[in-house]
Amino acid sequence: MLTDGYSPSGTKGNLTPGWSGLRTPKACIIGLGLIGGSWAGALHHAGWEVLAVDPEKASIDEALSRGWLEEGWTSMPHFLEVDLVVLALPLQQLTYGLENLVGRVPKGTIVTDVGSLKKEICEKSFEIDHRGSSDFFFVGGHPMTGSELSGFRVADPNLFRGYPYVLTPAAGCPQDVVQALVKVVQHLGAIVVFREPVDHDLEVAMVSHIPHFLAVSLTLAAQDASKEGEPVLELAGRSFRDLTRIADSSPEMWKEIMVRNADAILGGLTLWEHKIREMREFLQQGDGESVAEAFRKAHLVRECIK
Numbered sequence: 001m002l003t004d005g006y007s008p009s010g011t012k013g014n015l016t017p018g019w020s021g022l023r024t025p026k027a028c029i030i031g032l033g034l035i036g037g038s039w040a041g042a043l044h045h046a047g048w049e050v051l052a053v054d055p056e057k058a059s060i061d062e063a064l065s066r067g068w069l070e071e072g073w074t075s076m077p078h079f080l081e082v083d084l085v086v087l088a089l090p091l092q093q094l095t096y097g098l099e100n101l102v103g104r105v106p107k108g109t110i111v112t113d114v115g116s117l118k119k120e121i122c123e124k125s126f127e128i129d130h131r132g133s134s135d136f137f138f139v140g141g142h143p144m145t146g147s148e149l150s151g152f153r154v155a156d157p158n159l160f161r162g163y164p165y166v167l168t169p170a171a172g173c174p175q176d177v178v179q180a181l182v183k184v185v186q187h188l189g190a191i192v193v194f195r196e197p198v199d200h201d202l203e204v205a206m207v208s209h210i211p212h213f214l215a216v217s218l219t220l221a222a223q224d225a226s227k228e229g230e231p232v233l234e235l236a237g238r239s240f241r242d243l244t245r246i247a248d249s250s251p252e253m254w255k256e257i258m259v260r261n262a263d264a265i266l267g268g269l270t271l272w273e274h275k276i277r278e279m280r281e282f283l284q285q286g287d288g289e290s291v292a293e294a295f296r297k298a299h300l301v302r303e304c305i306k
Contacts, residue, residue: 014137014174016108018083024049027084030076030097032059034147035114036088037068037155042188043084044068045157051082059152080105084184085136087113091256095124098138102128107135110181114141116204116257118168118197126170137177140168140197143190144208148248161189166204168197205264210272212254213265215247 018025025048029036032054040063044050052072054060060072085105089097094115101111113121118140125138145163147154165185169178182192195203222240226232233240258265282290 014108014176015110015180016083016106019108019110019180025084026051026082027086028052028080028082029086029088030054031088031090032056032063032072032152032155033088034150034152034154034159035143036086037063037152038157038159039086039088039114039188040068041066041155041157042160043184046184046187048084051080053077054152056152062152063155076100076104078104080109082106083109084181085109085111087111087115089113089115090253091115091117091260094121098124099128101136102134105136109136110177111136111138112141112167112181114143116142116208117261118142118166118195118200120260122168122170122197129170137173138170139173139178139181141181141185142166142168142200142204144204145190148246150250150253158189160185163190164193165190166193166195166200168195168200201261202264202267205261206268206271209257209261209265210268212246212249213258213269214272215244219244219247 017023027039027043027048028051029040029043030053032040032052036052036054037059040050040052044067049070050068052060052063052069053074053076054072055074057074060069060074063069064072080101082105085101087094087097094113098111098113098121105111115121122138122140125140128134129138143160143163143165145159147159165188167178167181167185185192218240222232222236222244279291279294281287282294
């Protein structure tokens with residue numbers, strides 16, 4: 001569990017008072033799904049005062065009953081007196097959610113998001129900043145963790161612990177702003193990784209989006225392989241269940257991710273198809289040693305993520 005009484009002190013004058021330790025830091029989570037709800041629980045256990053906005057009153061009520069929130073609303077308040085805003089909205093709502101914060105938060109507030117794609121939301125932030133219409137600081141974010149389950153009911157304050165958390169600050173973002181958010185994310189137990197937005201979208205295509213694509217494809221292929229009266233899935237053991245677990249993820253969420261990041265996913269699939277063809281050739285040639293060598297190489301690669 002996170003340590004009570006955490007204060008992100010030591011920042012400069014760019015930020016709101018909660019960042020300098022002058023008062024208890026306050027955050028608002030916009031969207032109480034799995035990720036937003038987990039942020040709410042983690043910040044509460046870290047000593048923050050947490051507010052939330054979510055159209056589902058049941059999610060707010062449950063968060064209040066867990067003691068994770070001070071207050072919650074089903075629609076956006078006129079003004080949020082907070083130090084941090086976490087946009088945990090569906091991907092297709094993120095740019096609107098960011099635009100909707102203009103004029104609604106104090107000067108010096110840090111705003112971050114948890115979206116699976118970063119290019120679009122970071123471009124919207126640049127547009128808002130270029131207009132000079134906002135005083136908040138935006139730093140894009142993406143926790144590389146989650147679950148095939150969704151909704152506040154499965155929110156977990158320890159969800160981020162031990163997993164990479166990507167941040168994509170703009171080049172001109174003040175360092176005290178970036179470091180303030182880094183400290184918070186690290187306090188969640190996550191491992192901070194910096195990326196440019198475009199690079200992030202290319203890389204997550206391979207390590208996150210394509211695995212979901214392949215899990216769905218394998219599941220449907222297994223169904224197609226079933227003969228009448230002999231369903232293949234009756235034999236599904238741990239390997240199949242582990243490989244296809246993420247096929248249970250939200251169809252609506254993944255529809256948006258796949259379509260919006262299609263170019264990067266297609267590029268990654270080209271690399272994967274090359275490896276599949278290579279492995280097929282090993283089998284066609286009866287080359288067991290090459291198959292074993294591929295496993296050995298894969299073992300070494302996976303050592304980097306253990």
